[in-house]
Amino acid sequence: MIEENLSIWSLIGNASLLVQGVMAILFLASMLSWVMIVQRGLFLGSAQRGFREFEDTFWSGVDLNNLYRDLTQRAQEEGGSDGIENVFRAGFREFNRLAQTDKADPEAVMAGTDRAMRVALSREDEKLNISLPFLASVASVSPYIGLFGTVWGIMNSFRGLAMVQQATLATVAPGISEALIATAMGLFAAIPAVIAYNRYAAVVESINSSYETFAEEFSSILHRQIHAH
Amino acid sequence: MGSFLSYSVAILISLALHLGLIVLLFVGWQPEVTQVMMQPQYIEAKLVELAPKKVVQPQQSKVDAAKRQREEKLRAEKQRQQKLAAEKSAQEKKRAAELAEQKRLQAERDAEQRRQRDKAEAERKRIESEFAEAMAAEQANIVAQEDERVANSYRQLIQQRLSENWSRPPSARLGMETLIRIQLVPTGRVVGVTIIDSSGDSAFDRSVEQAALKVEQFVELQGMDPGLFERKFRQVDVAFSPEDLRL
Numbered sequence: 023m024i025e026e027n028l029s030i031w032s033l034i035g036n037a038s039l040l041v042q043g044v045m046a047i048l049f050l051a052s053m054l055s056w057v058m059i060v061q062r063g064l065f066l067g068s069a070q071r072g073f074r075e076f077e078d079t080f081w082s083g084v085d086l087n088n089l090y091r092d093l094t095q096r097a098q099e100e101g102g103s104d105g106i107e108n109v110f111r112a113g114f115r116e117f118n119r120l121a122q123t124d125k126a127d128p129e130a131v132m133a134g135t136d137r138a139m140r141v142a143l144s145r146e147d148e149k150l151n152i153s154l155p156f157l158a159s160v161a162s163v164s165p166y167i168g169l170f171g172t173v174w175g176i177m178n179s180f181r182g183l184a185m186v187q188q189a190t191l192a193t194v195a196p197g198i199s200e201a202l203i204a205t206a207m208g209l210f211a212a213i214p215a216v217i218a219y220n221r222y223a224a225v226v227e228s229i230n231s232s233y234e235t236f237a238e239e240f241s242s243i244l245h246r247q248i249h250a251h
Numbered sequence: 252m253g254s255f256l257s258y259s260v261a262i263l264i265s266l267a268l269h270l271g272l273i274v275l276l277f278v279g280w281q282p283e284v285t286q287v288m289m290q291p292q293y294i295e296a297k298l299v300e301l302a303p304k305k306v307v308q309p310q311q312s313k314v315d316a317a318k319r320q321r322e323e324k325l326r327a328e329k330q331r332q333q334k335l336a337a338e339k340s341a342q343e344k345k346r347a348a349e350l351a352e353q354k355r356l357q358a359e360r361d362a363e364q365r366r367q368r369d370k371a372e373a374e375r376k377r378i379e380s381e382f383a384e385a386m387a388a389e390q391a392n393i394v395a396q397e398d399e400r401v402a403n404s405y406r407q408l409i410q411q412r413l414s415e416n417w418s419r420p421p422s423a424r425l426g427m428e429t430l431i432r433i434q435l436v437p438t439g440r441v442v443g444v445t446i447i448d449s450s451g452d453s454a455f456d457r458s459v460e461q462a463a464l465k466v467e468q469f470v471e472l473q474g475m476d477p478g479l480f481e482r483k484f485r486q487v488d489v490a491f492s493p494e495d496l497r498l
Contacts, residue, residue: 030276031276049269052269053265056264056265056268057258057261057262057265059265060264060265061257061258061260061261064257064261065254065257068257
């Protein structure tokens, strides 16, 4: 009797080299996308939290000079900082520098401050968007890779079927079963990536818009200050 | 929160997830494999107990020491010999019993084997005969097909010859059809032509008859297998119609 062992491992082991390669790629893609998913989740969570905390301290009526000094010190200690504080620091630094020069034109000061904050904002935007393109690629491409593996596997198993005299379901079934594993793996990699991509894109959007809102508000505060003098 | 920390946490979680998946697949997806247990054929062995025969101790009689000694010695010797004999016979009996047991088992095994062999033989014979029948049917089918193929090629030849030799009369019209029967001999010579079904136009009928007679001999039929000729070409019916020549 032919020993029929249809465990998933024997199926993978019996697959052709190309299909095995496809499976390996998909497995790797799944691993990497999960790394990205978790890391992005942590990063975005901390960014949201950081924004809330910063807004609380900012609107608590603290002296802006003190806040700036504290934040700068903390950034130096930790070797860099993320999030809205960068926007605040960039804007405030530029504003102070420009305001301290003599005969500073208020409009020019505001323009410089806005520019500095815009730059900082776009830097933060970049940071928020890291590795989202990778998730998008995995989400859209891995089903195709899996499908390719499956088509190849089924092609081979049908070619084998053409050689035999008596074609039964049992002669093709293992081949098709093994080929379908590739599609399953593709979907396995793609589904979390799609969900994570959509979720994170929305989160990044909302964080960005709250950063921009804050920048506008801060700008209006500085505007008031410079025209009060 | 350092990005290094977040990445290592992410990598750990991802690894754990995939390892978990692999383990799950290892454990979870094992289709039930029906195992056929081969029943081993036991050879039953029985312990055959053979107690050595009790040697009856002879009564001690009161005699003098020397005599007693001698007697004792003699007795001891005798006893020893008796014991030896008893042991020997016991051993022989044991051996014989074992032999008999073995023989019995051997016979049983032989019978079992013979039975199985007979069964297998019968099964094999049945399969063989079925196979032979199927083969014969297949062979016959193939032969018939081959016959038909050869016959068709000859028919084509005949058709070609007839159409070469047929000059249609001017009165031939579309839709006319004359059926003739050509009698042949194994050399391919035409020995008779009869009109079976007339077209209604006598000139047309005559032209058809003439065509068959003009051929005189279908030379190609000479090489034909006589059996095939008898079966299919002793007489050939040919339908003539102006647009085309059919057999």
